[in-house]
Amino acid sequence: MNEPHLFGFIDLTAPVFFVLRVAAGIGAAMVGWFATGPVVRLLYRLAFQRGVPNWVLPWSRLVGAVLCGLLVYYFLPLGGGNGWGWGAGAGGGPGRGPGDGSGQTSDQTKKDAPAKDNRDKSLPAKTVREPVAIELIGGDQYKGDEKYYLLKRQPPAVSLTELEAYFKNHKDRLEVHIVLTPNSVGEGQGALRRLKDLADTYRIPTVRRVEENKPKQE
Numbered sequence: 001m002n003e004p005h006l007f008g009f010i011d012l013t014a015p016v017f018f019v020l021r022v023a024a025g026i027g028a029a030m031v032g033w034f035a036t037g038p039v040v041r042l043l044y045r046l047a048f049q050r051g052v053p054n055w056v057l058p059w060s061r062l063v064g065a066v067l068c069g070l071l072v073y074y075f076l077p078l079g080g081g082n083g084w085g086w087g088a089g090a091g092g093g094p095g096r097g098p099g100d101g102s103g104q105t106s107d108q109t110k111k112d113a114p115a116k117d118n119r120d121k122s123l124p125a126k127t128v129r130e131p132v133a134i135e136l137i138g139g140d141q142y143k144g145d146e147k148y149y150l151l152k153r154q155p156p157a158v159s160l161t162e163l164e165a166y167f168k169n170h171k172d173r174l175e176v177h178i179v180l181t182p183n184s185v186g187e188g189q190g191a192l193r194r195l196k197d198l199a200d201t202y203r204i205p206t207v208r209r210v211e212e213n214k215p216k217q218e
Contacts, residue, residue, distance in 0.1 A: 021073050029069030036064030129175040129205065134163070136178070136192060138185035148191040153179065160194055171202040180210045 040060040044052040135150040137157055142148065147157035151166065158166075167174065176199050178192065185191050199206045 021076055024076050025069040025073035028072035029065040032068030033061050033065040035068075036061045039064075127172055130173050131175045131177050131207070133177045133179050133209075134195065136180055136184040136195070138189075139183045141183060142185065148185055148189075149195065160191075160198060163195070164198055167198060167202045167204060171204055174204050176204055176206045178206055178208045180208070182212065 037057060037060075040057060041052050044050075044056070132151070133153050135153045136148055137150055138148070141157070143157070145159070147159045149158050149160070149163055151158055151163065176195075178195060180192070187193070196206055
């Protein structure tokens, strides 16, 4: 038997708390003995307009002492005590979860396991996004019609409104690769910013690519 189990069986707190509760109860009984006399005299005189008989006073003091002692013993918040509560005893019984606590898988648990596996398999797989290159044009390629974008780097150029229709129909499957070349329009014009804002609106991830060489067709 290891040391923690040994100290688990030797519980010294219960006797100590019992002694303290008994001592507190005795002290309370003594206080009740002395305090009951004046209280009984006062109440008896108020009720009957005369002094208390000699035989009543000792019995009332005894009752008061016993009552105070028992009240302090049972209701003093000290230690575990047996008390007068309605709770159940110590734990150790089987819980309310599946199984009987024996470590063996029950038949019902075995029946529920395949159903759980089937639910897990029915979950949709993670969506694989298709990279789509969108090249920004400028210079001689730009015709002055707000069409700055080559979808899949293929002419003809399209406007931001046309790109929005494409994004709306394919938003769950796209990953936009923004391609910038030496011929692309400058960032100060705002075409790049508007493209990124549109992708963010439809929650489409973007990747920025800068090509130093002459643009090529994909």
